[in-house]
Amino acid sequence: xxxxxxxxxxxxxxxxxxxxxxxxxxxxxxxxxxxxxxxxxxxxxxxxxxxxxxxxxxxxxxxxxxxxxxxxxxxxxxxxxxxxxxxxxxxxxxxxxxxxxxxxxxxxxxxxxxxxxxxxxx
Amino acid sequence: xxxxxxxxxxxxxxxxxxxxxxxxxxxxxxxxxxxxxxxxxxxxxxxxxxxxxxxxxxxxxxxxxxxxxxxxxxxxxxxxxxxxxxxxxxxxxxxxxxxxxxxxxxxxxxxxx
Numbered sequence: 001x002x003x004x005x006x007x008x009x010x011x012x013x014x015x016x017x018x019x020x021x022x023x024x025x026x027x028x029x030x031x032x033x034x035x036x037x038x039x040x041x042x043x044x045x046x047x048x049x050x051x052x053x054x055x056x057x058x059x060x061x062x063x064x065x066x067x068x069x070x071x072x073x074x075x076x077x078x079x080x081x082x083x084x085x086x087x088x089x090x091x092x093x094x095x096x097x098x099x100x101x102x103x104x105x106x107x108x109x110x111x112x113x114x115x116x117x118x119x120x121x122x
Numbered sequence: 123x124x125x126x127x128x129x130x131x132x133x134x135x136x137x138x139x140x141x142x143x144x145x146x147x148x149x150x151x152x153x154x155x156x157x158x159x160x161x162x163x164x165x166x167x168x169x170x171x172x173x174x175x176x177x178x179x180x181x182x183x184x185x186x187x188x189x190x191x192x193x194x195x196x197x198x199x200x201x202x203x204x205x206x207x208x209x210x211x212x213x214x215x216x217x218x219x220x221x222x223x224x225x226x227x228x229x230x231x232x233x234x235x
Contacts (some may be wrong), residue, residue: 046167046226046227046229047164047215047226047229048223048226049223049226052224060222060223063123080234096172098170104181105177107160108177109164109172109219110174112171112172112173113171115171
């Protein structure tokens with residue numbers, strides 16, 4: 001059974017750097033084809049894809065946010081960490097991590113964490 | 123970037139009636155050699171994460187009721203709920219996974235009339 005859980009601060013100040021951790025179980029990020037992505041959703045708005053890291057450490061970022069994002073994995077801890085610099089109130093959102101499937105689910109976000117709400121305010 | 127555009131933004135359907143949501147991609151998301159459309163549909167209820175309903179444009183996820191179906195190819199796709207139930211009230215999103223950045227539609231809110 002695959003589970004994911006996001007953790008991190010609920011409140012950050014403008015200009016600060018946000019660090020979010022996705023802790024997962026039920027799969028290994030060292031397995032061929034596996035990946036973990038981050039997606040966010042401002043209150044009442046649509047989903048926005050942020051970043052994706054693959055088993056081979058290939059990393060992909062949203063072009064509009066690329067300069068502010070860093071994604072890394074710690075395979076031994078079953079964790080993926082996303083950092084976003086220079087936070088602004090418009091970055092207030094629920095941040096989700098999701099498992100990128102393999103095989104018949106190749107590329108699909110089959111499993112999602114519950115999300116964590118991050119508010120940016122002074 | 124591939125832009126995903128859903129229509130309508132919202133719709134109200136009577137219980138037991140059909141609901142149809144459209145999704146258009148700005149370029150084809152049909153993988154020519156795999157002959158698969160890299161398109162997924164998600165359902166999101168208030169306070170919950172998105173739930174995968176359909177992938178490869180028309181493959182229903184395990185456990186998803188068969189009243190949900192997906193169709194389309196290339197750039198035009200449809201999610202159909204054949205007989206709307208009260209528990210289907212939600213926002214539905216399409217997403218392409220053909221290339222990065224992965225992109226979502228703006229969402230379609232389905233309500234009971």
